[in-house]
Amino acid sequence: MISFCRQLTSLNLITINRASILHNLTYFQKKYPNKHIWPVLKSNAYGHGLVQMVSILKSQDFDYYVVDSYYEALQIWRHHRHPVLLIGPNHPDNFSYFKFKNLALTIDNLRSLKALVGLNKSIKIHLKINTGMNRQGIDPKNLNLALKIIKSNPKLQLEGLCSHLADADNSDQSFTKKQEIIFKDCLKKVQRFGFKPLFVHLSATAGVFLTTGNVIRLGLGLYGYLPGLTPALRLTSTITGSHLLQKGDTVSYNRTFTAQKEGSLAIIPLGYFEGLDRRLSNRGFVKYKNKFYKIAGLVCMNLTCLDFAKTKPKLFAPVEIISPNPVDKNSLAAHSLLADTIIYELLVHLSPILRRQVI
Ligand SMILES: Cc1ncc(COP(=O)(O)O)c(C=O)c1O
Secondary structure, eight states: OHHHHHTSOOSSEEEEOHHHHHHHHHHHHHHOTTSEEEEBOHHHHHTTOHHHHHHHHTTSOOSOEEESOHHHHHHHHTTOOOOEEEOSOOOGGGGGGOOOTTEEEEEOSHHHHHHHHHHTSOEEEEEEBOSSOOSSSBOGGGHHHHHHHHHTOTTEEEEEEEOOOSSTTSSOOHHHHHHHHHHHHHHHHHHHTTOOOSEEEOBOGGGTTOOSOSEEEESHHHHTOSTTSOOOEEEEEEOOEEEEEOTTOEETGGGOEEOSSSEEEEEESOOTTTTOOGGGTTTOEEEETTEEEEEOSOOOSSOEEEEEETSOOOTTOEEEEEBSOTTSTTBHHHHHHHTTSOHHHHHHTSOTTSEEEEO
16 A cells, blocks of 8 residues: 555655755764764654654664654664664553663653663663753652662663753853753762763753763754754645635635735645644745745645735646745744744654655
C-alpha cells in the first residue's frame, strides 16, 4: 500500500536539504571542537522526519542520537543500529521491555533508579539534575541518595551527568550562571563519590557557548534556525482550485476576508491539520513564482485560500508555503512572528503524514 502511494504525485511535499543539515552540523563541530555534538531528533526530528534525518546523519560520527521516547528509539533502530539517548520520562513498568544494548537513559527520579536496579542488567544512565528549570531532574538535595543507589549496583553505569538550561537565550545570563554553579557543585559531588561520568551536558542550541560540559544536545541549530546557519526544510503545496472574486465577496469560514476589488483566489490542499498554523489566517504569506501572496480568510483543516489579487492562479502549479530562506516573508522566522509563537512549535506541528523527501 505504502509503496503504491509512493508512485502517486503528492500535492504537498516537504523537502529536506541534506547539504544544509550537514553544513549546520559541521559548523558546530568546527566551532566547538572539544564538545561532542549530539543531534536531537525528537518530535519527528523537529518535523523534518525521523527516518529522513537518520538517512542524512547515518554517515556521521557521533555518540548518540537524542530522542524523547523509547518509541522513537525503536524507529531509529529500524534504520540504524546506533546508540540512542532518551531524554524524556518513562514509566518504570516499561523498563523490563527495553533493549539496553544501544540505549542510554536519562534518569531524573529515584523511583526509576530503583526500578532499574531491580532489572539486574547493564544499563547506561545519564543522571539529570534539576538546577533551576524545575521541569525534570533530581533535586540536588537527593543527589547523595541517587549516587548511593548507583554505587551499590555495579551494573548501573553512570555514563553521564546532565541538566537543562531555562533561560540560555536571554541576553541576561545571570540565571544561566546560577544553574551552571549548581551543576558544577553536583559534578564535584559525583566525582567525590568516585564516579567519572564520560559525558557532562547541560547545553542545547541556546547554551552552546557554556564552557561547562563536553556535550551539546543540538536541536534547533542542527536544523538551521540560527543566524548564519541554513534552514534545511521547504514545504510546497499545489494549487488545486481558483475563483474569481468580485468586490465584496467573502472567503472561508466566518467570512473574515472580504475582497476589496475584483481579483483571484487560489486554493491549496493544506490546512491546520497538515501544520499550517491557524493563527496565520489573514496574516501569513506564501510564495508563487517568486512573489508573495497573503492567506485569505481562516485557514481550514485541510484547505487554505490565497489572495492572488491580479495574478491568475495556474491549476496544479506549485506554491511554496515554507521557504528555507530566513529573510523570506514565508520563512518560519516570519511565520512564527506573525503567529506569535516559536519556530519549534511550527516545525513540530508539520503533520507526520506529509511526504518528506531528502534532496
Ligand atoms: C532536554 C533537552 N535537551 C536539548 C534540547 C534541544 O534544544 P534545542 O532545540 O534548543 O537545541 C531540548 C529541546 O526541547 C531538550 O528538551
